[in-house]
Amino acid sequence: MIRFDSVGYTYPGAGAPALAALDFSLAPGEMVVLLGANGSGKSTLARLTNGLLLPASGSVTVDGASTQDASTIYDIRTRVGMVFQRPDDQIVATSVEDDVAFGPENIGLAPDEIRARVDEALAQTGLVGLEDREPHLLSGGQKQRLAVAGALAMRPRYLVADEPTSMIDPVGRREVLDLLERVRSAGYGVLLITHSVADARSADRVVVLSRGESAFEGSYVELVRDPAWLAEWGLEVPRIVEFGSKLRAQGVAAPGPRSIPQEMAVALWR
Amino acid sequence: MSAPVPMGTYVIGNSFVHRLDARVKIVIGIAFAVALFILGEWWALGVVAFAAIGVFVLSGVSARLAVRGLRPALWLLAFTVVINALAPAGAGSAAPVPAFVGIGQPEALVRVGLITFYPSGLARGLFFATRVLILVFGASLVTLTTSSVAIADAFAYVLRPLAVLRFPVDDAAMMMSIALRFMPVTAEEAERIVTAQIARGAQFSSGSPFRRARAWLPVFVPLFVRLFRRADDLAVAMEARCYRGQGRTRLRQLRMRPTDWMVLVAGCAAAAFLAVYG
Numbered sequence: 307m308i309r310f311d312s313v314g315y316t317y318p319g320a321g322a323p324a325l326a327a328l329d330f331s332l333a334p335g336e337m338v339v340l341l342g343a344n345g346s347g348k349s350t351l352a353r354l355t356n357g358l359l360l361p362a363s364g365s366v367t368v369d370g371a372s373t374q375d376a377s378t379i380y381d382i383r384t385r386v387g388m389v390f391q392r393p394d395d396q397i398v399a400t401s402v403e404d405d406v407a408f409g410p411e412n413i414g415l416a417p418d419e420i421r422a423r424v425d426e427a428l429a430q431t432g433l434v435g436l437e438d439r440e441p442h443l444l445s446g447g448q449k450q451r452l453a454v455a456g457a458l459a460m461r462p463r464y465l466v467a468d469e470p471t472s473m474i475d476p477v478g479r480r481e482v483l484d485l486l487e488r489v490r491s492a493g494y495g496v497l498l499i500t501h502s503v504a505d506a507r508s509a510d511r512v513v514v515l516s517r518g519e520s521a522f523e524g525s526y527v528e529l530v531r532d533p534a535w536l537a538e539w540g541l542e543v544p545r546i547v548e549f550g551s552k553l554r555a556q557g558v559a560a561p562g563p564r565s566i567p568q569e570m571a572v573a574l575w576r
Numbered sequence: 577m578s579a580p581v582p583m584g585t586y587v588i589g590n591s592f593v594h595r596l597d598a599r600v601k602i603v604i605g606i607a608f609a610v611a612l613f614i615l616g617e618w619w620a621l622g623v624v625a626f627a628a629i630g631v632f633v634l635s636g637v638s639a640r641l642a643v644r645g646l647r648p649a650l651w652l653l654a655f656t657v658v659i660n661a662l663a664p665a666g667a668g669s670a671a672p673v674p675a676f677v678g679i680g681q682p683e684a685l686v687r688v689g690l691i692t693f694y695p696s697g698l699a700r701g702l703f704f705a706t707r708v709l710i711l712v713f714g715a716s717l718v719t720l721t722t723s724s725v726a727i728a729d730a731f732a733y734v735l736r737p738l739a740v741l742r743f744p745v746d747d748a749a750m751m752m753s754i755a756l757r758f759m760p761v762t763a764e765e766a767e768r769i770v771t772a773q774i775a776r777g778a779q780f781s782s783g784s785p786f787r788r789a790r791a792w793l794p795v796f797v798p799l800f801v802r803l804f805r806r807a808d809d810l811a812v813a814m815e816a817r818c819y820r821g822q823g824r825t826r827l828r829q830l831r832m833r834p835t836d837w838m839v840l841v842a843g844c845a846a847a848a849f850l851a852v853y854g
């Protein structure tokens with residue numbers, strides 16, 4: 307379990323805290339989607355999960371170990387894999403398989419063990435066959451899947467993805483979201499950070515950050531029930547949800563807010 | 577007009593040259609680079625040029641790609657030749673002087689307007705320029721026939737003895753690998769910015785050299801800003817993946833085959849011969 311207890315963080319030189327008295331948790335096997343407008347503190351929260359940033363007040367623990375304990379920090383970073391927003395700026399090596407190997411190489415594993423983990427991670431992320439490809443020749447979706455593979459090769463328990471889909475095309479976005487759902491089903495704890503409310507559809511739990519504070523915690527259906535909240539937090543109501551509620555207001559039996567466009571279309575056709 | 581293509585982007589192939597161990601290519605490359613700067617005879621220069629062309633033919637790389645890497649160097653080389661021609665090749669200069677120019681003997685000067693050209697200086701300039709041209713050609717042959725991964729791995733290996741001198745070998749190898757990784761990314765980005773600038777009316781290929789140079793300024797500034805931001809992001813991503821600069825193991829173990837050894841010995845011997853007798 308990743309656990310935040312009343313965590314506060316202020317960037318050096320910044321006036322207002324980026325996070326204030328935040329409680330948060332992520333368990334293996336669940337997918338939590340973290341929503342929030344730009345500057346609401348999402349990336350700050352992400353970087354606190356694996357000790358890239360250390361809390362100024364309160365504490366962050368991963369499976370019981372504090373991120374402030376220097377002796378366990380690398381253990382924590384192997385447990386918490388991280389995927390970042392910009393596809394190009396997180397790929398280190400000059401070929402796909404070397405990039406997947408980067409983490410295992412850093413923790414000094416034997417070559418055979420690295421090989422096994424690389425092959426496993428490539429299979430998990432659907433990148434088999436692209437081992438020797440140079441990363442700049444991959445599509446946006448492939449690059450982000452490669453970033454996921456690099457994290458999985460560390461055999462983590464949690465995966466934190468900070469807006470992994472905001473800079474790639476819709477096809478790549480779908481690939482990455484599907485992959486994250488599979489990763490969750492495989493038992494990893496997944497924290498998906500996004501500012502697109504629609505991406506939260508398959509979340510077990512949704513948390514909304516607003517100005518460094520937790521403004522909402524609950525299910526997706528609860529979240530989209532009141533569009534006024536969303537606006538206040540700087541989030542957009544997904545079109546399909548808006549469309550469905552308008553139809554229902556007109557007395558049409560439209561499917562619920564979790565539905566995807568195909569389901570909506572099929573239901574209306576009937 | 578496109579942005580300068582980084583010298584010799586790897587072209588996938590399966591020639592003898594491609595399959596040669598990257599360490600061998602790098603060591604022979606360095607040996608010949610040293611030899612090139614020691615040798616002082618045109619015939620020796622010719623031998624090296626001939627050998628480089630031979631390797632190029634063996635590699636099956638297209639001539640267009642091989643020559644493309646030379647283009648950026650040409651202006652600099654033309655400049656070298658002209659500057660050299662402005663002074664005689666004196667006995668005191670370290671410059672090797674081809675035998676057909678008698679040192680110290682009065683030479684026939686060529687005057688163009690107010691400027692005097694010295695044939696001996698011209699010969700020296702040509703010699704320098706040819707030397708650098710061969711060097712650049714050889715280097716692009718290595719990068720054209722060797723994947724970035726292999727180059728990075730090989731450099732890490734070749735640098736290893738320097739650890740004795742407290743040289744940060746692992747860091748240097750990592751830097752090398754990152755540089756290779758971001759060269760194409762940066763080239764693509766430069767191309768994007770150039771296109772955007774052209775759309776706004778920037779002139780990259782007309783006007784005086786000064787104007788042309790100035791047109792590049794609005795390209796380099798955003799390029800560098802982006803590079804610094806990339807560096808920041810990348811550092812964080814590496815830290816998140818437990819990078820700490822030491823105690824790394826490697827996925828791939830490098831192995832030399834008998835042919836690699838043979839080529840290594842023969843190549844180094846040839847370079848040594850040219851350095852001593854050329």
Ligand SMILES: Nc1ncnc2c1ncn2[C@@H]1O[C@H](COP(=O)(O)OP(=O)(O)O)[C@@H](O)[C@H]1O
Nearest residue numbers: 317320324342343344345346347348349350351
């Ligand atoms: N390196 C930094 N230095 C100072 N302030 C920062 C830094 N990074 C982020 N901030 C500030 O902290 C707040 C939260 O930022 P961040 O966590 O990046 O938000 P988000 O990821 O939700 O867009 C913002 O007000 C932002 O301006």
Ligand SMILES: [Mg+2]
Nearest residue numbers: 348349468469
């Ligand atoms: Mg952010």
